[in-house]
Amino acid sequence: MTTAEKYVTAAYCTVFAVVLVYVLIIALKLNRLEREVQALERREAKPAEDERETISVG
Amino acid sequence: MEAVSRQYRVPLPALAAASLVLVTLALALIFFVAPNDADQGFSQRIFYFHVSIAFTAYACFAGGAWKALVHLWKRDPLADLESYVAVHQGLIFGTLVLVTGSIWAKISWGHWWLWSEDQLVLFLVLFLFYAAYFMLRFSVDPGPQRANLSAVYALFGVVLIPVSFLAIRIAKSFIHPIVFTRHGPNFGGWILATYCVAQAALLVLAYTLYRVELSGKRIDVRLRELSLA
Numbered sequence: 001m002t003t004a005e006k007y008v009t010a011a012y013c014t015v016f017a018v019v020l021v022y023v024l025i026i027a028l029k030l031n032r033l034e035r036e037v038q039a040l041e042r043r044e045a046k047p048a049e050d051e052r053e054t055i056s057v058g
Numbered sequence: 059m060e061a062v063s064r065q066y067r068v069p070l071p072a073l074a075a076a077s078l079v080l081v082t083l084a085l086a087l088i089f090f091v092a093p094n095d096a097d098q099g100f101s102q103r104i105f106y107f108h109v110s111i112a113f114t115a116y117a118c119f120a121g122g123a124w125k126a127l128v129h130l131w132k133r134d135p136l137a138d139l140e141s142y143v144a145v146h147q148g149l150i151f152g153t154l155v156l157v158t159g160s161i162w163a164k165i166s167w168g169h170w171w172l173w174s175e176d177q178l179v180l181f182l183v184l185f186l187f188y189a190a191y192f193m194l195r196f197s198v199d200p201g202p203q204r205a206n207l208s209a210v211y212a213l214f215g216v217v218l219i220p221v222s223f224l225a226i227r228i229a230k231s232f233i234h235p236i237v238f239t240r241h242g243p244n245f246g247g248w249i250l251a252t253y254c255v256a257q258a259a260l261l262v263l264a265y266t267l268y269r270v271e272l273s274g275k276r277i278d279v280r281l282r283e284l285s286l287a
Contacts, residue, residue: 004101004165011104011161012085015111015154019263022150026270033277040284 064136066269073266080259087252095249101165106253108158110260111151112181116219118148118264119188123216126209138205139279141212143272145191147264152185177225184218191215 001009088106095102122144129137159178160170172178191211198204243250 002100004099007161007165008101008103011158012107014157014161015107018150018154018157019267022267026267026274029274029278033274033281036281036285040281 070266070269070273073262073269077259077263077266080255080262084252084256084259087248087255092248092252098166101162104158104162104165106256107260108155108162109253110257111158112155113257114260114264115148115151115155116223117261118144118151118268119184119212119219120216122148122212126212129205129209130213133202135205135279136276138209139275140272141209142195143268143275145188145212145215146271147268149185149188149192150267151260151264152181152188155181156185177222180218180222180225184215184222187215187218 084106088103092103092106094100122141125137125141125144128134129141159181163172163178164170191208194211195204195208198207243253245253
């Protein structure tokens with residue numbers, strides 16, 4: 001491999017690596033959002049359970 | 059949800075597939091079809107992505123400025139978000155311009171960076187200007203004030219784009235190659251075809267990443283609203 005070939009490979013690998021890291025960061029952010037949605041769903045579900053418990057049976 | 063939602067004509071999976079096909083085709087043309095440059099030899103192949111990435115970065119900054127103008131005009135919260143994501147994309151592609159340019163400079167000129175070259179320094183100024191956009195944006199609490207300040211700043215930055223672009227043409231020392239003149243591109247045949255495919259690939263890739271990031275940001279904003287409700 002000549003010096004020019006090494007530099008060209010380095011340049012294209014850098015572009016590929018940066019795009020890959022960017023996609024990885026976006027994937028991590030989406031994971032966080034998914035966890036937040038689940039937490040919100042749990043929070044929304046809780047008052048409904050409480051309502052059922054307060055119904056008078058006597 | 060209405061405040062930060064918008065329907066796009068091209069679905070995201072189609073964009074992602076187009077990016078993959080175009081980038082693969084561009085790489086195939088660059089490494090297997092495009093001829094070696096008579097002057098620079100194999101190292102000239104950096105040109106295809108370096109120049110395409112530079113134009114993509116300019117397009118992202120210009121898009122960010124356009125969305126900033128739309129925000130200031132219509133007070134549309136989504137336009138502020140779109141402007142922010144476009145500037146973010148511009149900064150990522152700007153980083154790649156500096157890195158690929160430095161590698162190419164090292165092979166061609168024997169230096170990673172030359173402070174005497176106006177065009178390099180002006181692109182760095184443009185890059186740092188937009189890097190400071192994020193400092194400004196995150197130093198202000200979320201809300202209309204932050205959106206307005208960010209929009210005005212993004213609009214000011216757009217002035218630097220033609221300055222940076224023209225610097226390559228008006229520079230006294232012509233170390234940096236000029237590929238586009240008043241009479242068109244300085245090359246033809248497979249070199250021009252490969253460049254066009256690479257440019258299309260980078261623009262579609264940038265737009266795909268823009269749409270992915272924007273989708274995440276919109277969900278994030280909606281979640282914050284729901285959490286506060």
